[in-house]
Structures are given as structure tokens and as C-alpha cells.
Amino acid sequence: MGTGEGTTQQAPQADAGELEQRLAQVTSELADLRARVDNAQRLAVMGDYDWHIETDTNTWSDQLFRIYGYEPGTIQASYEVFMQHVHPEDRDKVRAVHQHAYATGEPYEMVERIVRPDGEVRHLASNGQVVTDEHGNPIRFRGTCIDITERVRAEQRHEQVAVRLASAEQARRQAGELNDNVVQGLTAALYAAELGDLRRAKAYVEETLAHASRILDDLVLAGGDSDLQRDVAARIGRSPDA
Incomplete structure (x- = not known):
């Protein structure tokens, strides 16, 4: 028990x-x-x-x-x-x-x-x-x-790069147009000068520079490639900051 x-x-x-x-x-x-x-x-x-x-x-x-x-x-x-x-x-x-x-x-x-x-x-x-x-x-x-901060920042950087690339591409197209116009205008001015028509030659030069100036203004407003702007400005004898 x-x-x-x-x-x-x-x-x-x-x-x-x-x-x-x-x-x-x-x-x-x-x-x-x-x-x-x-x-x-x-x-x-x-x-x-x-x-x-x-x-x-x-x-x-x-x-x-x-x-x-x-x-x-x-x-x-x-x-x-x-x-x-x-x-x-x-x-x-x-x-x-x-x-x-x-x-x-x-x-x-x-x-x-x-x-x-x-x-x-x-x-x-x-x-x-x-x-x-x-x-x-x-x-x-x-x-x-x-x-998701890093992902958002990466997406923002990607968008910024895309915008800059698009702007640079537009600037290069405008630069090509500018180059063609300058070459054609100065060729016409040179031809007029050779014929002795100095007034027409001067008019060709002024018209060419005015057109080039407008395109350069578009490049500046669009925030294009700064190196490209300086190169184009140097070719037409103008400061890109003018």
C-alpha cells in the first residue's frame, strides 16, 4: 500500500x-x-x-x-x-x-x-x-x-539615361543637318564669289550663319551633348554660350 x-x-x-x-x-x-x-x-x-x-x-x-x-x-x-x-x-x-x-x-x-x-x-x-x-x-x-528603394533608384537612373540618349541622338541629327547646310551654303557663297558677285556671296554666308545659329539654339535648349555643341559652334565661329 x-x-x-x-x-x-x-x-x-x-x-x-x-x-x-x-x-x-x-x-x-x-x-x-x-x-x-x-x-x-x-x-x-x-x-x-x-x-x-x-x-x-x-x-x-x-x-x-x-x-x-x-x-x-x-x-x-x-x-x-x-x-x-x-x-x-x-x-x-x-x-x-x-x-x-x-x-x-x-x-x-x-x-x-x-x-x-x-x-x-x-x-x-x-x-x-x-x-x-x-x-x-x-x-x-x-x-x-x-x-524597394534601390529598385526605384535604378529605374530612375534608367529613365534619365534613356532621356539623355534620346536627346543626344536628336542633337546629332541636328548637327548632321547643320553640317550639310553649312557646306552647301558656303559652297554657294564661294561659287558666287568666283563669279564676282560678292553681294550674293555675302548673302549666302549670312543666310548660312543664321540657319546654323537657329539649329545651335535648338541644341542648347534641348540640353544636347555639350561636347557636340562646342564642336559645332567652333565650326561656325560662334561661342555656344552666346
Whole structure:
């Protein structure tokens, strides 16, 4: 009888020990999982958030703090703090997107700009969805933000290069036209001079220079290749800044 009572007393202690061991294992696994998620987000330059509407508490992942220019956990995240960092020109759009999602329960996607504490502007691609209670009332916003700043800057550089190439091509076509007109005009002037008609020769020269001047003005207004402008200007005896 005494042996049975001892076994009964030891069973809860054994169960408690196994539970603590299992809890420690789960905690370790969760920490490892979170570390892997954080590493993946760091590589993808992506963060996630979970905003509890009623309490206005906003849980940010470590990488989202970094995207906003902070070390993880150094500020208390909230919707107000988030909106303070949204670029002033994008705030109305962001509010409208969130209000629509709140009213309809539909998921949302958008691109917005944020301003970091040091003044740097970053471009984010955000998406999220509303979580509702059993009555369909919105209680949380969950979503992710991807920092696409480098992609946006690369696209802007590409557009700038394309514009400059188009401008340079136009300038070179105009330069070719200018060269043809100058050659033809001066040839005609030389021919008139050889015939002794100096007045007509002078008129050809003046007309040729006037036409060349107009084309050079177009090159300057179009922001053409500066080296090309100087070369053309030198050929007609005019300063490109005149």
C-alpha cells in the first residue's frame, strides 16, 4: 500500500518535469524560427507589422525597425509614429487606403515613401489585410513592407539615361543637318564669289550663319551633348554660350 502511494506522488512531479522540458524545447524552437525569419527578412529587406486597432499598439519585426532607420525596439511603434514617418505627400493616400480596407475588409497593396530620422527618403511596397472579430468588426491590421528603394533608384537612373540618349541622338541629327547646310551654303557663297558677285556671296554666308545659329539654339535648349555643341559652334565661329 505504501509503495502505491509513493508512485502516485511521483507521477505529477514527472509530468511537470516533462512539461517544463517540452516548454523549454518549444521556446527554443520558436526563438530559432524567429531568428531564421529575421535573417530572411534582412536578406529580402522586408519587415512585417501587426497593428492592434483598439489599443493602437503596433508590433514591428526587427527588420521593419531597420527599414525605418531604427535599431529594433528603440521606439514604441504605433499608428501615429508610422504616419509621422510617411512622406508628407503620401499621407493622404496612405490614410485613404487604410480607411478603405477598414470599411470593406479588403486586403490592400500600395507603394509609399517614408522619411527616416536622418532625412533619407525610402520607397516601400506595402500590403496588408484586416483581421476581424466574430462579429466582423476590424480589430487588427497585419501586413508586410518591402524596401524597394534601390529598385526605384535604378529605374530612375534608367529613365534619365534613356532621356539623355534620346536627346543626344536628336542633337546629332541636328548637327548632321547643320553640317550639310553649312557646306552647301558656303559652297554657294564661294561659287558666287568666283563669279564676282560678292553681294550674293555675302548673302549666302549670312543666310548660312543664321540657319546654323537657329539649329545651335535648338541644341542648347534641348540640353544636347555639350561636347557636340562646342564642336559645332567652333565650326561656325560662334561661342555656344552666346
